[in-house]
Amino acid sequence: MTTLDDKILGEKLQYYCSSSEDEENGDSDSNSNTPKKNERSLQIETSQLEKWEGTSQNTGPKGVITDWQRFKQLESEKRNECEKERIALAKKLTLSVQSTLDEEREKSKLEDPEISELLNDEFLLQYQKQRMEEMLKQQNHNVKFGELIFLKNSEEYLDAIEKEHKSVKIIIHIYEKHLKACQIMNSCLAELAKVYDNVKFCAIIASVAGLSRDFKISGVPALLIYKNGILIGNFVRLSYEFGDSFYAEDVQGFLIEHGMLEDKTLVPKIVKSINDQSDDSD
Template sequence: MATLEDRILGEKTHYYCSSSEDEDDDDKSGSEGRSKAPAAPAPPPEQSINEWGGSATNTGPKGVLHDWQRFKQLEAESRADQELERLDLVKKLTLTCMTSQEEDQYKKQKELDDELDELLNDEILLNFQKQRMREMLAQAGRLPRFGKVIQLKSSDAFLDAIDKENKSVTVIIHLYEYVVEACQVMNGCLVALSQDYPCVKFCRMSSSLAGVSKKFKASGVPALLIYKAGQMIGNFVRITDVLGDDFFATDVESYLIEHGLLPDKSFVPEIVLSPQNKDEDSDVSLD
């Protein structure tokens, strides 16, 4: 606080130092010094026991077994890949490392394959079929032609009709009895078939002349005996059991075709029926 003297002399008040101001300065300097001191390190944050963000490997027996199985699997896959590579290499080497003898054999085989491909050409096969069919038709044309039913009057004639005939000719012999009506019907059917199949030898003979038993005469006729090349290929006793008592030539024909004893005209190859072959083979019969 300024005195009266100070006011009279006009002394400036700012040159006046107060103890309170000193204390204030001390407090400020002390606070500034304390603020400039280094701060102590902050303690690390506490981690919760239940929180886990990493990974771990099972090193127990099960983990070891799993690792071993995986190792063996990878090893097997590696061996399989190596085996495939080895096979590919072997194939390449076998193709490229041939001896001169092997090369010659390979060339010969290739030539044979080319010739076979040429033979299997459709046009060549068709020409071969035509040629073969002409030969077969020509052979059929050289067979003896009959066109009628031959009456056999003795056992010797019966044997000669079979043994002395061309081996390619089919011989059909009808054993009959006049008193049996079905035998008369069969004779009429064979007359019609002999005209349709002129290259088949149709014969008939009374069962009495053939020397068969009375039982056969009563219950075995009409009977058809078929021979070729001296051998019996068909034997139909009392054929009415199959055809019935009232039958026609077409029924007998179908029955013999069914058993492979007459050629089936419906199976004539188309190559034979073509216009070109008709012109070339017009003089050759298909029967």
């Protein structure tokens, strides 16, 4: 017999599927799938552990220190390797250059013996000496003085300038006998004449040279430098520069500073050897 519940539901109660039964079935299905998911997660974690290389970003203080030490070790090893490569490359290039020069010399010996002779170091040194000797002869013309020359009158003054070889440098001291600075200057020039024997050092009294009264009072001691008949240096009132007490080294430094004398300390060794040989031959 149909009841009120049957009419409301439209079907019999035994054919009715309640939601509670569905929920129970759903729970049972989910419970059955849970073990499978857990098994997959375990497999993933296991594979990740197998790939781990000993370093991790999420470590404690000890792990951070270890990572930093490892990083510095790798950096130093890389730097050492780069340095070794640079040294090896430099050695290789050096050896290649030396071998190339040797090959060129051997090749020149086979092809042209004259060129191989030009490449010889002894030949080049000998050629340099020969050229320096020629240049020194042209410059100095083998003229030697070695002493201070006192000029007696204006004619000797002009002859000392005009009749000398064009390559000779002439330094003339204009002085007065009663002045102490002039006396010291004469003694200094006498010493320098021995050192620079290729330079002509002269001295003349101002009144004998025909100079004015004012120049004799305030212009001496004075040094006039000539070369090839041309005045190239004019230094007056040198007592203001040196005072009443000075030495030959002071005058030498002054003339070197103004380009009137050569600095002996800067003469090349090859020139010194040529000069020594010429002195021995004399």
